[in-house]
Amino acid sequence: MKHIWYKLPCKQNELQLLGTLNGGQSFRWKKICDEQKEQWLGVFFNKVWILQQENDHILYKVHETKLNELEDEMSYNNLLRSYFQLHVNIEKLYEEWSTADPYFKEAAKQFYGIRILKQDIVENIFSFICSSNNHITRISSMVEKLATFYGEEICEIDGEKYYAFPKVNLLAQQSVEEKLRTNGFGYRAKYISKTAQHIMDSGGEKWIDKLQTMSYEEAKKELMLLTGIGAKVADCICLMSLNHLHAIPVDTHIYQIAKRLYMPKLPDKKTVTEKIYNDIGDHFRDLYGPLAGWAHTVLFCADLKKFQGNNTENSSSGNLRKKSKSKK
The missing domain is CATH 1.10.340.30 (Hypothetical protein; domain 2)
Incomplete structure (x- = not known):
């Protein structure tokens, strides 16, 4: 069991732990507090990680079985870089998406640094x-x-x-x-x-x-x-x-967002038909390009009530959208 704090260089505008880990992508992260510092405890790659956001880096600890211990900060950093896909320059992407979409530009003010996790x-x-x-x-x-x-x-x-x-x-x-x-x-x-x-x-x-x-x-x-x-x-x-970053998960919640902000001529439906599903996905792919699924995730986080000061329990990225109501 390790008690050493390691350091991963990474600025806050490149990675926001709150929106990334608490947005319904993975279900093995929980927020903990230590001396009033917000930390995140989670499991991936057969290890338990404790992460803490700092201005220009992520502090972290790793707990694992002695059999699998790497005891190498560089190896741990590489695992985190891969998990958070830090090779993707999202600052540049945010600029492009903000230029293409005023709604995204507004959402990006608070929901900077949202990343797609590369999961098992x-x-x-x-x-x-x-x-x-x-x-x-x-x-x-x-x-x-x-x-x-x-x-x-x-x-x-x-x-x-x-x-x-x-x-x-x-x-x-x-x-x-x-x-x-x-x-x-x-x-x-x-x-x-x-x-x-x-x-x-x-x-x-x-x-x-x-x-x-x-x-x-x-x-x-x-x-x-x-x-x-x-x-x-x-x-x-x-x-x-699977690294198909243009995939757009669509359900009734995303349908409501699309109809309210992007596609007002969508027919009124209680359930998302295959045609509506494909039309919405294609609209966002045309708007955002080859990483449309990533941009769509930022919009989704921005629409979550829990990030807007409401503590009401929310569903997952697959199902919160079913139960959420669109803003009027």
Whole structure:
């Protein structure tokens, strides 16, 4: 267990931890406080990280099993750079998007430094299955249960144990559905079990590797073969795990934003049809270009009530949009 503070050079306008970690992309981060300093504790790459935002850098600690300890600040920095995709110059992109869209320009004043996390594909698939008709607190609880039940223990901090996200083969066991049902997963228990079994039957790691080589259209189609994954969740996975940064997850919330601010002639619908879904996605892709999904995420964060001083519990990026109401 480490107690050393490392330092990742990174200015606040290049990375805002609040909007990035608390915007419904990943469900394994929680805000903690230490001596009135806001910190974020989360799990990725089989390690527990504690991050703290400073003006020109990110301070962080790493906790992991002794077996996997790298004990190398450069290696840790590289993992963080990859996770936050720091190779992408978002200051330049923000300028371009602000020029193209006055609504984005206004949102960017507060929601600077929002980044798309480069997440593990397996964790992302099962996390977003948990997001179905759900809110962030409950999704996070479900994801942690999956890790606790089937993942490997990483470490213990202040009496609390932390676990890596489980491998697919463990979620494909016959006993999984029943165990998850008895632990509050509801119909999602079947979705998780069936999806894990489908992935294993399709080749397991080979299927995952192949998915990473597919085009956006191919990957989205392949993901939608999984139980519990529709177009919106498939686009979330394409955007956050497969580097298809022009993928636009669209649901009723994004539909409301599009109709209110961008496409007033959209027909009034209670549900998003396939045509409306594609029309909205194409509109944002035309407006923002090849990283449209990234720009769309900034708009989404700007529309979240929790970032506007309202403490009402919100849903995930896959489902908050269903329950939020558009501003009048």
